Amino acid sequence: MHPDSQYTHADNAAVIFNELTFRSLRVKNRLFRSNISGQFDDYNGHGGHARLNWEEKFARGGIGCIISSFTPVSVRGRILVRYAMIDNDDKIPFWREVGNRVHAYDCRFIMQLSHSGRQQDMGGVENLFNKGLSSTNKSDYFHGLLAQAMTKPEIAEVVEQFAQGARRARQAGLDGVELHGANGYLLTQFLSSGINDRTDEYGGGWEGRARFVLEIVRAIRREVGQDFHLQMKINGVDHNDWLYPWIGKGNTLDETVKICTMLLDGGKGVDSFHISSGSTFPHPRNPAGDLPLNDLHRWYDGMLSQGTRAPMNYAIFSNPILGRAFQALWRWRRGKVIEGINLDYARAVSEEIGKIAPDIRVLCTGGFQHADRIADAIRSKACDGVTMARPLVANNDLPDILTRQNGPEKECTYCNKCLLNDLENPLGCYDLSRFDGNSFEERYDRMIKQVMSVYEPPTFQ
Amino acid sequence: MISDNDRKTPVEIAVARHRRWWLAIVVLILLGLVYYLVFVNQYVVAFVSPKDHFMHGSIGSETATGPPYWVFKALPVMYSDKLGPEGWGRFGFLYEKPDDDLPIGVSRRVVSGVERVWLNCSVCHVGTYRLPGDPVRHLIPGAPSNNLRLQEFISFFIDVGRDPGFTADALIATIDSPKVGGDLNIFERLIYRYVVFPRVKSAFLDLGTQLDFVKRQEQWGPGRVDTFNPYKALQFNFPMDEAHISGAALNGSSDYPAIWRQRPREGMNLHWDGNNDSVAERNLSAALGAGVTPVTVDRASIARIEGWMWDLPSPPFPVADRIDQAKATEGKTLFLQYCADCHGFKDASGYSYDRQRFTRLGKTVPLAEIGTDVGRWTSYTENFAAEQNLLYAGYPWRFSRFHKTDGYANHPLDGIWARSPYLHNGSVPTLRDLLEPSARRPSVWSRGSDEFDLAKVGYRSDQSAGGDLFRYDTTRPGNANTGHEGYRYGTELPDAAKDALVEYMKTL
Numbered sequence: 001m002h003p004d005s006q007y008t009h010a011d012n013a014a015v016i017f018n019e020l021t022f023r024s025l026r027v028k029n030r031l032f033r034s035n036i037s038g039q040f041d042d043y044n045g046h047g048g049h050a051r052l053n054w055e056e057k058f059a060r061g062g063i064g065c066i067i068s069s070f071t072p073v074s075v076r077g078r079i080l081v082r083y084a085m086i087d088n089d090d091k092i093p094f095w096r097e098v099g100n101r102v103h104a105y106d107c108r109f110i111m112q113l114s115h116s117g118r119q120q121d122m123g124g125v126e127n128l129f130n131k132g133l134s135s136t137n138k139s140d141y142f143h144g145l146l147a148q149a150m151t152k153p154e155i156a157e158v159v160e161q162f163a164q165g166a167r168r169a170r171q172a173g174l175d176g177v178e179l180h181g182a183n184g185y186l187l188t189q190f191l192s193s194g195i196n197d198r199t200d201e202y203g204g205g206w207e208g209r210a211r212f213v214l215e216i217v218r219a220i221r222r223e224v225g226q227d228f229h230l231q232m233k234i235n236g237v238d239h240n241d242w243l244y245p246w247i248g249k250g251n252t253l254d255e256t257v258k259i260c261t262m263l264l265d266g267g268k269g270v271d272s273f274h275i276s277s278g279s280t281f282p283h284p285r286n287p288a289g290d291l292p293l294n295d296l297h298r299w300y301d302g303m304l305s306q307g308t309r310a311p312m313n314y315a316i317f318s319n320p321i322l323g324r325a326f327q328a329l330w331r332w333r334r335g336k337v338i339e340g341i342n343l344d345y346a347r348a349v350s351e352e353i354g355k356i357a358p359d360i361r362v363l364c365t366g367g368f369q370h371a372d373r374i375a376d377a378i379r380s381k382a383c384d385g386v387t388m389a390r391p392l393v394a395n396n397d398l399p400d401i402l403t404r405q406n407g408p409e410k411e412c413t414y415c416n417k418c419l420l421n422d423l424e425n426p427l428g429c430y431d432l433s434r435f436d437g438n439s440f441e442e443r444y445d446r447m448i449k450q451v452m453s454v455y456e457p458p459t460f461q
Numbered sequence: 462m463i464s465d466n467d468r469k470t471p472v473e474i475a476v477a478r479h480r481r482w483w484l485a486i487v488v489l490i491l492l493g494l495v496y497y498l499v500f501v502n503q504y505v506v507a508f509v510s511p512k513d514h515f516m517h518g519s520i521g522s523e524t525a526t527g528p529p530y531w532v533f534k535a536l537p538v539m540y541s542d543k544l545g546p547e548g549w550g551r552f553g554f555l556y557e558k559p560d561d562d563l564p565i566g567v568s569r570r571v572v573s574g575v576e577r578v579w580l581n582c583s584v585c586h587v588g589t590y591r592l593p594g595d596p597v598r599h600l601i602p603g604a605p606s607n608n609l610r611l612q613e614f615i616s617f618f619i620d621v622g623r624d625p626g627f628t629a630d631a632l633i634a635t636i637d638s639p640k641v642g643g644d645l646n647i648f649e650r651l652i653y654r655y656v657v658f659p660r661v662k663s664a665f666l667d668l669g670t671q672l673d674f675v676k677r678q679e680q681w682g683p684g685r686v687d688t689f690n691p692y693k694a695l696q697f698n699f700p701m702d703e704a705h706i707s708g709a710a711l712n713g714s715s716d717y718p719a720i721w722r723q724r725p726r727e728g729m730n731l732h733w734d735g736n737n738d739s740v741a742e743r744n745l746s747a748a749l750g751a752g753v754t755p756v757t758v759d760r761a762s763i764a765r766i767e768g769w770m771w772d773l774p775s776p777p778f779p780v781a782d783r784i785d786q787a788k789a790t791e792g793k794t795l796f797l798q799y800c801a802d803c804h805g806f807k808d809a810s811g812y813s814y815d816r817q818r819f820t821r822l823g824k825t826v827p828l829a830e831i832g833t834d835v836g837r838w839t840s841y842t843e844n845f846a847a848e849q850n851l852l853y854a855g856y857p858w859r860f861s862r863f864h865k866t867d868g869y870a871n872h873p874l875d876g877i878w879a880r881s882p883y884l885h886n887g888s889v890p891t892l893r894d895l896l897e898p899s900a901r902r903p904s905v906w907s908r909g910s911d912e913f914d915l916a917k918v919g920y921r922s923d924q925s926a927g928g929d930l931f932r933y934d935t936t937r938p939g940n941a942n943t944g945h946e947g948y949r950y951g952t953e954l955p956d957a958a959k960d961a962l963v964e965y966m967k968t969l
Contacts, residue, residue: 128470129468129470129471130471131471139475144475146471146472146475305470305472305473306472307472308472308475308476308479311476
């Protein structure tokens with residue numbers, strides 16, 4: 001906490017732990033868990049007990065609302081296997097149980113309805129012979145993941161998949177849905193001027209590019225009505241040219257604000273916006289932090305069969321000089337700010353949307369883990385609440401900590417080892433420096449114990 | 462029926478396609494690299510010492526004109542009946558050491574994967590001498606060649622080109638013979654049979670066509686060159702038949718010049734007839750005579766040589782103790798009186814090239830006044846000068862200073878002892894002879910010995926002198942030994958005064 005701050009921790013806590021009301025949703029505080037997940041579930045997309053444990057521990061830690069992990073609306077839209085899906089009614093009982101678990105802690109649960117589009121890291125054996133559905137035939141420029149421009153019947157089919165996903169979420173008793181329109185997934189692939197190269201009514205200017213999302217919003221409203229919370233995660237700015245400066249930059253903040261305005265759909269559209277940035281995943285701005293080269297070298301190998309550029313990336317990451325150079329590029333393209341990296345974008349959206357629809361809320365993601373920063377963000381009206389993921393993986397009870405003090409004793413270091421390990425290992429904090437112990441072995445044992453805690457209690461006892 | 466049970470995934474298909482593209486690109490790059498390294502890039506042996514570079518370094522003549530190394534090595538063996546055991550020495554080529562691979566003035570360069578050889582500056586600008594009673598031949602780098610029989614050398618190549626016995630089989634067999642030791646492998650033999658030999662044969666035949674006029678010329682003899690007529694034919698395709706060139710213009714053979722101390726010569730009228738006052742242009746033009754073309758010229762190499770000869774000292778008289786200092790002192794006074802205004806002067810402080818003091822130095826003397834043979838002057842025409850000034854058009858080093866003059870130019874006489882025979886056409890064997898009226902100069906004499914006459918200063922010209930002698934007949938076109946005579950030129954001085962002048966000129 002800044003020593004010269006005019007606000008005490010009590011002042012900050014009062015702002016953070018103040019109830020937030022949306023048009024159809026109430027959250028007990030201003031802290032949301034952002035979408036993050038490990039491969040905890042069955043291969044076919046049915047949820048497993050580890051996910052129940054996983055979600056429950058954040059609810060137990062005091063978070064006001066959990067936004068689910070990336071939840072595919074169809075098997076074609078997976079990013080990784082062993083992620084619970086919402087592609088069929090047979091998934092409703094599992095998600096109902098998830099809702100029950102977190103509701104017990106007065107924690108709300110929003111399902112993130114997602115579709116990978118071309119950004120499908122490991123689509124599983126079901127997708128082995130498929131190209132990723134997308135707005136374009138151009139492959140993803142980072143991994144070289146292949147893409148296929150969607151036909152209009154395919155667009156209509158995916159719109160309906162989102163709508164049915166929302167219906168299932170409501171039937172499961174969850175508290176709302178979020179459309180994942182940020183970070184390079186299918187909805188970004190339509191929204192971004194740097195990716196969408198269509199010449200039909202789903203491409204061209206921002207109105208055309210947003211048509212697909214607007215159709216989803218309207219289809220969802222058709223299924224769930226107006227009293228079910230619907231929010232949109234969207235890039236403030238795409239920064240699509242982070243790796244290759246000569247390609248399109250993607251959407252500007254101005255275009256994003258226009259798209260958000262359109263998605264209000266005259267008061268019948270979305271209830272809130274969740275502001276992020278970066279039109280790929282990963283992206284130097286999302287999750288904002290470092291690029292752990294050793295973990296890249298160890299765990300990126302699973303991508304070798306998935307993308308045409310993955311072998312080149314792997315060679316770069318494995319090379320002592322090129323790997324360092326890439327890491328330097330990553331840091332340079334990220335910039336110096338991590339905590340609150342998207343705050344200015346959120347502020348712009350808040351200001352403009354607030355003029356039209358004051359009851360629309362804005363959430364902001366990006367490295368938040370200190371009470372003073374979070375309170376300042378809300379107090380300045382840049383956003384109404386913040387979402388966080390890695391700081392909660394590091395400290396599952398971070399909300400409880402923030403009630404008492406400005407930040408945790410052992411902060412998240414934004415090392416992004418959790419992100420890289422997720423490709424092959426259970427999700428958890430893999431930053432050994434955060435664990436106590438007098439030797440490597442002691443610290444490693446504690447780290448593994450923490451990672452494996454998600455499997456406790458086991459399914460059968 | 463092909464099974465469809467093990468289909469490639471789209472990623473695998475794309476990667477394989479990418480891999481084929483990359484493979485194609487890599488192969489193209491490699492082919493390009495090989496093409497560049499073998500067929501574009503040229504490889505030249507470099508010499509650290511400027512003098513060695515002058516003697517053996519390439520100036521770019523091989524690229525367009527030079528035969529392959531193995532052809533050059535094989536020809537003296539194939540035609541030993543004409544060249545004899547001397548080989549290329551038959552044409553006056555010199556070797557620094559007896560076991561040298563190539564003679565002085567023949568450089569090498571790998572062009573399009575084939576090592577080729579041809580001439581450089583030193584082939585025409587290395588002189589030799591032997592002191593009386595001493596069999597050792599001394600080389601003087603920078604002095605005019607007194608041995609090179611360039612006309613015979615050219616004729617030899619023309620004859621080879623027209624020889625029915627000059628076949629690929631004969632050439633390859635000779636190259637592979639123990640005397641040459643080429644030991645070509647099967648690929649090299651194929652290249653020689655289907656690429657090298659046809660080109661060499663064609664080049665020799667073309668040479669014969671372009672230089673056919675040479676057989677109509679008077680014999681140049683050793684140490685002389687027709688500078689401009691082959692230049693006209695080879696560079697500009699001038700018609701050289703009898704209808705287009707007069708007998709006088711056809712026979713303009715001259716001695717090679719010395720190339721030392723070029724710095725003070727900058728701005729003087731260079732060449733025998735003074736047709737250019739730029740040392741750089743003169744050098745670049747002379748390189749064309751050695752076989753470079755405006756495209757192939759290695760200007761960096763020529764610049765090295767130019768830098769070397771910029772301040773190259775003239776050689777001292779080889780037996781200084783044989784100079785009669787008293788007579789030389791007397792001759793010095795006479796030289797100042799009769800010669801210095803045109804040729805500069807040397808005293809204790811060195812040779813003076815001061816054109817303010819010696820007002821006719823570096824200027825031309827009209828033909829009517831100088832009276833020497835007109836052949837060399839006639840062979841240089843205004844049309845030719847105009848063509849020369851178009852050479853290297855578009856480049857900063859384009860020629861611009863060539864022009865037709867009214868006579869022959871006065872040059873400094875530094876190292877004059879090493880430049881015999883005298884007058885531009887080498888028609889007067891010694892300095893002492895030059896001080897006689899033309900009627901008393903030798904009219905028929907022997908040229909080609911490098912045995913030195915220390916008294917008269919010049920190579921011995923009698924029939925009993927050693928060496929491969931050439932009968933120089935001053936009555937033949939282009940060979941006249943007239944001119945540079947009369948009171949003004951000292952030919953009416955008493956014998957003792959002439960002796961004194963010669964004695965002094967040994968010190969220059």
